Amino acid sequence: MASLFKVDINKLKGVGPKSAQYLAKLGILSVGDLINFYPRAYEDWSNFTSFALACGQKDKCIRVQVVREMTSQRVRGGKMIYKISVSDGIDVADVVFFNNRFTPQSMKQENFYILRGNVKRIGGRYEIIAPKVKNANGARNIFPVYAQTSGITSQKIAGFVKNALEMLPETVPETMPAWILDKYNLCSYDFAIKNIHFPKNPNDLKKARERLVFDEFFIYQLGLGFIKSQSRTPTNIEIKENNTKEFYKFLPFELTNAQKRSIGECVKDMISGEYAMNRLLQGDVGSGKTAVAAAVSYCVAKSGYQVAVMAPTEILASQHYDTFCKFFKGTGLKICLVCGSLRAKEKKRIQQEIECGFFDIIIGTHALISEKMKFKNLGLVVTDEQHRFGVNQRLALINKGMSPHTLVMSATPIPRTLALIVYGDLDISVLDETLPGRQSIDTYKIDENKRPRALNFIKGITDAGGQAYIVCAGIDENENDIVDVSTYYEKILKGVFDEQNVGILHGKMNPKDKDEIMKKFADGDLKVLISTTVIEVGVDVANARVIMIENAERFGISQLHQLRGRVGRSDKKSYCILVSNSKSKDSNQRFSAMTASNDGFYLSEEDLKLRGPGDFFGTNQHGVPNIGISTRYEDIYLVKKAQDAAMEVINSGEDLNSPEFKFIKSKLSKTFEINGENAAKGIIF
Ligand code: ADP
Numbered sequence: 103m104a105s106l107f108k109v110d111i112n113k114l115k116g117v118g119p120k121s122a123q124y125l126a127k128l129g130i131l132s133v134g135d136l137i138n139f140y141p142r143a144y145e146d147w148s149n150f151t152s153f154a155l156a157c158g159q160k161d162k163c164i165r166v167q168v169v170r171e172m173t174s175q176r177v178r179g180g181k182m183i184y185k186i187s188v189s190d191g192i193d194v195a196d197v198v199f200f201n202n203r204f205t206p207q208s209m210k211q212e213n214f215y216i217l218r219g220n221v222k223r224i225g226g227r228y229e230i231i232a233p234k235v236k237n238a239n240g241a242r243n244i245f246p247v248y249a250q251t252s253g254i255t256s257q258k259i260a261g262f263v264k265n266a267l268e269m270l271p272e273t274v275p276e277t278m279p280a281w282i283l284d285k286y287n288l289c290s291y292d293f294a295i296k297n298i299h300f301p302k303n304p305n306d307l308k309k310a311r312e313r314l315v316f317d318e319f320f321i322y323q324l325g326l327g328f329i330k331s332q333s334r335t336p337t338n339i340e341i342k343e344n345n346t347k348e349f350y351k352f353l354p355f356e357l358t359n360a361q362k363r364s365i366g367e368c369v370k371d372m373i374s375g376e377y378a379m380n381r382l383l384q385g386d387v388g389s390g391k392t393a394v395a396a397a398v399s400y401c402v403a404k405s406g407y408q409v410a411v412m413a414p415t416e417i418l419a420s421q422h423y424d425t426f427c428k429f430f431k432g433t434g435l436k437i438c439l440v441c442g443s444l445r446a447k448e449k450k451r452i453q454q455e456i457e458c459g460f461f462d463i464i465i466g467t468h469a470l471i472s473e474k475m476k477f478k479n480l481g482l483v484v485t486d487e488q489h490r491f492g493v494n495q496r497l498a499l500i501n502k503g504m505s506p507h508t509l510v511m512s513a514t515p516i517p518r519t520l521a522l523i524v525y526g527d528l529d530i531s532v533l534d535e536t537l538p539g540r541q542s543i544d545t546y547k548i549d550e551n552k553r554p555r556a557l558n559f560i561k562g563i564t565d566a567g568g569q570a571y572i573v574c575a576g577i578d579e580n581e582n583d584i585v586d587v588s589t590y591y592e593k594i595l596k597g598v599f600d601e602q603n604v605g606i607l608h609g610k611m612n613p614k615d616k617d618e619i620m621k622k623f624a625d626g627d628l629k630v631l632i633s634t635t636v637i638e639v640g641v642d643v644a645n646a647r648v649i650m651i652e653n654a655e656r657f658g659i660s661q662l663h664q665l666r667g668r669v670g671r672s673d674k675k676s677y678c679i680l681v682s683n684s685k686s687k688d689s690n691q692r693f694s695a696m697t698a699s700n701d702g703f704y705l706s707e708e709d710l711k712l713r714g715p716g717d718f719f720g721t722n723q724h725g726v727p728n729i730g731i732s733t734r735y736e737d738i739y740l741v742k743k744a745q746d747a748a749m750e751v752i753n754s755g756e757d758l759n760s761p762e763f764k765f766i767k768s769k770l771s772k773t774f775e776i777n778g779e780n781a782a783k784g785i786i787f
C-alpha cells in the first residue's frame with residue numbers, strides 16, 4: 103500500500119491527462135491518494151417502494167419489471183424521447199429518457215431493474231424521468247458517492263477507484279496491532295479499505311467506517327496522550343507564595359468566585375511545582391479571562407520572573423497592553439508591548455531591555471516565541487484565545503527547551519465529550535459564572551431587505567450613546583459576491599451616519615492604522631466600526647451594544663458566537679443582527695441555534711451535531727489537523743473507544759518501537775508535523 107503513494111495517478115488504468123488534472127484538483131496525485139479518497143456519502147439501493155408511495159417524493163428506489171421495451175419518438179427541435187413501460191407489481195409507469203438511448207435500450211422485456219429518481223403523476227399515469235438504473239440482481243445494493251469537481255463525476259471516480267483497488271495486494275497488510283482489533287472489535291485494514299468504497303451491504307460499510315474513523319481518532323488520542331504523559335517538564339522556577347490577594351485591590355472590580363477559583367488553581371500548580379504548569383482556562387466570551395491572566399502574571403512577576411502574554415492578533419495584543427497597564431498601575435511592575443509597527447531601532451532596544459530583565463511583563467503576538475526573542479528568566483507564558491494556536495505550536499515551544507509555566511485561555515467552548523481530545527494534554531479551569539449585571543444578547547436574523555430598518559435601530563442605539571460593529575465577510579468589492587468593508591459606507595451607510603463617525607478596520611491595513619482606528623473606537627470617537635472578522639477575537643469595548651453581521655451564512659456557529667461576544671460587555675442591553683438571504687438548510691440551522699441561545703457550550707454541542715466530530719476538529723480553530731474521513735455526530739462513541747485504546751497503549755509503557763506499531767508510529771509523526779519538522783520529536787519518540 104505504502105508504495106502505491108509513489109505510483110503517479112496517470113499510471114492508473116483509464117486515467118488520461120485530462121482526468122489526472124481533475125483528480126489533482128481533488129488532491130489526488132497518486133494511486134494511494136485515490137484509495138484514501140473515501141466516499142462523501144453512499145446511495146442505498148436496498149430500500150424499495152412503490153410508484154404510489156414514491157409519487158411526489160425525491161430520490162426513491164423502485165424495483166420494476168419491464169412490460170414494454172423501448173419506443174422512440176422525435177420531438178420538435180430534433181430531440182429524441184425514449185420511453186419504456188415498467189410495472190412495480192401494482193401499477194404501470196412510463197420511464198422517460200431524453201437523448202439517451204443507451205440506458206433504455208439495455209432494459210429488456212420481463213427483466214427486473216431498480217430505478218432511482220423522482221416519480222410524478224401525469225394525466226393519470228405515473229412517470230419517472232431519466233432515473234438511474236441498476237440491474238435488480240446485481241451483487242451490491244449500496245454505492246459510493248464521491249466529492250466531485252467540474253470535469254469529473256462521482257461515477258467516473260468510482261470507476262478509477264475500482265481499478266486502483268485491483269492494484270492492491272490480495273491482502274493489504276494490517277496497520278494496527280492484533281490485540282487492539284480484537285479487544286475493540288474492529289475489522290481488518292484490508293476489509294476496511296476495500297469496503298469503504300464498495301461495500302456489499304450497509305453492515306459491511308458500517309464495519310469499514312468504524313475501523314477507519316477509529317484509526318483517525320486513535321492517532322490523535324495517542325499523540326496527545328503521549329504529549330500529556332511526557333510533557334510534564336520538570337521546572338526549577340520557584341514560586342514561593344500566593345500573593346495574588348494583594349493584587350485584587352488594584353483591580354477596578356470585585357472578582358467573581360469562578361475567577362478567584364481559577365487563579366487559585368493556577369497558583370497551586372506553580373507553587374507545588376516540580377513540574378511546569380500546563381493549564382487551560384476555558385470561559386465563554388466575556389467571562390473575564392484577562393483578569394485571571396493578570397492575577398497569575400502578578401504572582402509570577404512578583405516572584406522575580408518574566409511573563410510573556412501572547413495574543414493571536416496585533417489589535418488584541420495592544421488592547422491587552424492597555425488593560426494590563428491599567429490593572430498594574432501602582433504595582434511597580436514594568437510592562438512592554440512588542441508589536442509589528444515598532445521601528446527596528448526601538449525593537450532592538452526593547453529586546454535588549456527584555457533580555458537584561460528590565461521588563462517584567464512582555465505582551466505581543468505569538469511572534470514572541472517564534473522570533474529570536476530572548477528572555478532573562480521566563481517564568482510564565484500566557485496565550486490568549488488559544489484556539490488560534492495549534493497543538494503543534496505548543497509543542498514547538500516545549501521543543502525550544504523552555505519549561506516555563508503555561509496558561510492558555512480559550513473562549514471556544516468545546517462540547518464536554520470532546521474536550522479531552524482537543525485539550526487532552528492540559529489541565530482545565532473553567533469560568534462558569536457570568537459577570538455581575540450582564541444581560542443576554544438579543545439576537546435576530548433578517549433578510550437584506552430589512553436592512554434599512556435594522557440601520558434605523560442601530561442609529562437609535564448610537565444616538566443614545568452606544569456604539570455599533572458592522573461585520574463584513576470580505577474587504578474589497580466584488581469579492582465572491584459579498585457585502586464588503588471598502589464600499590459599505592458609500593453603498594449602505596451614507597445618509598444614515600456621518601462619515602466622521604464611521605471607521606473601517608480590516609486585516610490588510612498596516613498595524614499602525616489598525617491601532618489608531620481601534621483606539622478611536624475604544625475611546626468613543628467613532629460610533630460605528632465597519633470591520634472584517636479581525637475583531638472576532640477578544641476585542642473588548644464595553645460601550646459597543648449592537649453588532650450586525652453581513653453575509654452571516656459565511657460563518658460557522660462558533661465564529662458567530664465569538665463575533666456576538668464583542669457586545670454585551672456592560673450591564674446595558676445588547677443586540678446582535680444576522681443579515682442573510684441564504685435559503686440553505688445548513689445556514690438556517692445555524693441561525694436558529696444562534697437566535698435561540700447565548701450559551702457557548704450549548705452552541706458548541708449544536709455545532710458538533712451539524713458537522714460531526716471530524717469536521718469539528720478539522721478546522722484550524724482547534725489546532726488539530728484535518729482528518730480524511732467524514733464523520734457524523736453519532737461517531738462520538740468511536741472517539742471514546744479510540745481514547746480508551748490510546749490510553750491503554752500509553753499506560754502499558756509502549757514506546758512504539760515494536761514492529762506492530764511501525765505504521766502507527768510513522769502516521770503519528772506525519773500528523774504532528776509542523777513546517778516539515780516533526781514537532782513531537784523528543785516528546786513522543
Ligand atoms: P474574555 O473572557 O472574553 O476575555 P474579558 O477578560 O475581556 O473577557 O472581560 C470582559 C470585560 O469584563 C472586561 O471589560 C473586564 O474588565 C470586565 N470584567 C472582568 N471581570 C470582571 C468582574 N469580576 N466584574 C466586572 N467586570 C469584570
Ligand code: MG
Pocket residue numbers: 391392486640
Ligand atoms: Mg479575551
